[in-house]
Amino acid sequence: xxxxxxxELKLLYGGxxxxxxxxxxxxxxxxxVDGKLYEIQQASLGxxxxxxxxxxxQYRVVVVKPLASRKLLIxxxxxxxxxxxSRYSPxxxxxxxxxVDLVYFIDLFPHRRLTLEVVLTEQEExxxxxxxxxxxGPDYRVVDRRLREVVSTCSLRTLADLRMLLPxxxxxxxTTADLAREAKIPRWVAQxxxxxxxxxxxIEHLGMQGRAQLYGLPTKKKRRAA
Numbered sequence: 001x002x003x004x005x006x007x008e009l010k011l012l013y014g015g016x017x018x019x020x021x022x023x024x025x026x027x028x029x030x031x032x033v034d035g036k037l038y039e040i041q042q043a044s045l046g047x048x049x050x051x052x053x054x055x056x057x058q059y060r061v062v063v064v065k066p067l068a069s070r071k072l073l074i075x076x077x078x079x080x081x082x083x084x085x086s087r088y089s090p091x092x093x094x095x096x097x098x099x100v101d102l103v104y105f106i107d108l109f110p111h112r113r114l115t116l117e118v119v120l121t122e123q124e125e126x127x128x129x130x131x132x133x134x135x136x137g138p139d140y141r142v143v144d145r146r147l148r149e150v151v152s153t154c155s156l157r158t159l160a161d162l163r164m165l166l167p168x169x170x171x172x173x174x175t176t177a178d179l180a181r182e183a184k185i186p187r188w189v190a191q192x193x194x195x196x197x198x199x200x201x202x203i204e205h206l207g208m209q210g211r212a213q214l215y216g217l218p219t220k221k222k223r224r225a226a
Contacts, residue, residue, distance in 0.1 A: 003042065003145045004144050004147070005042065005066065005144075005147050006040055006042060008147040009040045010038075012150070013033065013038045013062075013064060014030070019032055024037060024055070025054075025055075027054075035060060036059075036062055037059050037060065037062065038061075038062045038064060039052065039062070039063050039064065040064045040066070041063060041064065044104055045063065045065065045102060045105035048105070049108060052114070056111055056114055060113045061115070062117050063114070063116050063117065064117045065101065065117065065119065066119045066123075067093040067095070067098065067120055067121065068089075068093050068125075069122060070089075070092060070122040070151075071089040071091070071092075071123050072087075072088055072089075072122075072123070072125070072148065073085075073086065073088070073089050074126050075126075075127045075129065075140060076126070076128055077129050078128060079143055084129070089125070093120070095165060096183055096185045096189055096190075096193060097189065098118050099189065099192045102192075103195060103196060106195075106196050106200060110200065114157070115156070116156040117153060117154070117156075118153065119150060119153050120150075120154075121147055121150055121151060122147075122148040122149040122151060123146065124144075124145065124146040125142055125144075126144040126146070127141065127142055128143050159200055159201060162197055162200060163202050163203070165193075166179075166203075167179070167183050169182045170182045172216055173214055174214070175209055175212040176190040176191045176193075176194050176212070176213065176215075177190075177212060179194060179215075194213070197215075203215045203218070204216060204217070204218045204219070
């Protein structure tokens with residue numbers, strides 16, 4: 001079931017209803033504007049991989065990935081009932097959380113016809129209390145997500161764009177611990193970021209520093225086939 005957030009972003013990028021839900025070849029595309037195909041993906045980027053790979057053979061594709069920099073959690077007892085509670089989630093996503101998902105899409109990026117558009121948003125997450133719940137797991141189900149505000153956007157097309165995401169305070173050689181500290185992100189997110197940058201050739205593996213992997217910018221220009 002399509003969320004309100006997906007529908008709102010689709011109209012934001014498409015502009016008009018005629019430019020959304022367009023049939024291209026055998027695929028349904030979220031929006032088509034000036035010859036560019038826009039796909040909004042809240043779920044895993046990996047689920048889009050086969051579709052985007054096929055489309056890139058002929059078309060320019062923009063994959064829009066929304067992240068929640070702030071999220072208002074709204075709970076009801078029933079879908080149409082009054083609000084029981086509302087609060088802001090302590091969890092905040094940043095541009096670096098793109099790499100948590102990009103690990104499943106990295107074999108397609110970069111490509112001369114592909115743009116990744118990261119949209120940092122403020123969202124509402126609407127929850128309904130479960131009448132029956134399992135022993136483990138949440139006591140609610142998410143019934144919708146809605147857009148409150150677009151905070152910022154970041155377009156990524158090249159290896160240079162990826163390198164620009166490295167903190168300016170980072171030393172020429174670094175470990176994922178250094179990256180986590182300077183970017184102010186968890187170590188596991190830094191590890192996924194380093195993996196993506198290394199796989200694309202944006203950085204290179206230099207060896208070991210103690211028990212940690214050591215990375216740095218490539219000493220020679222390396223081009224990855226698009």
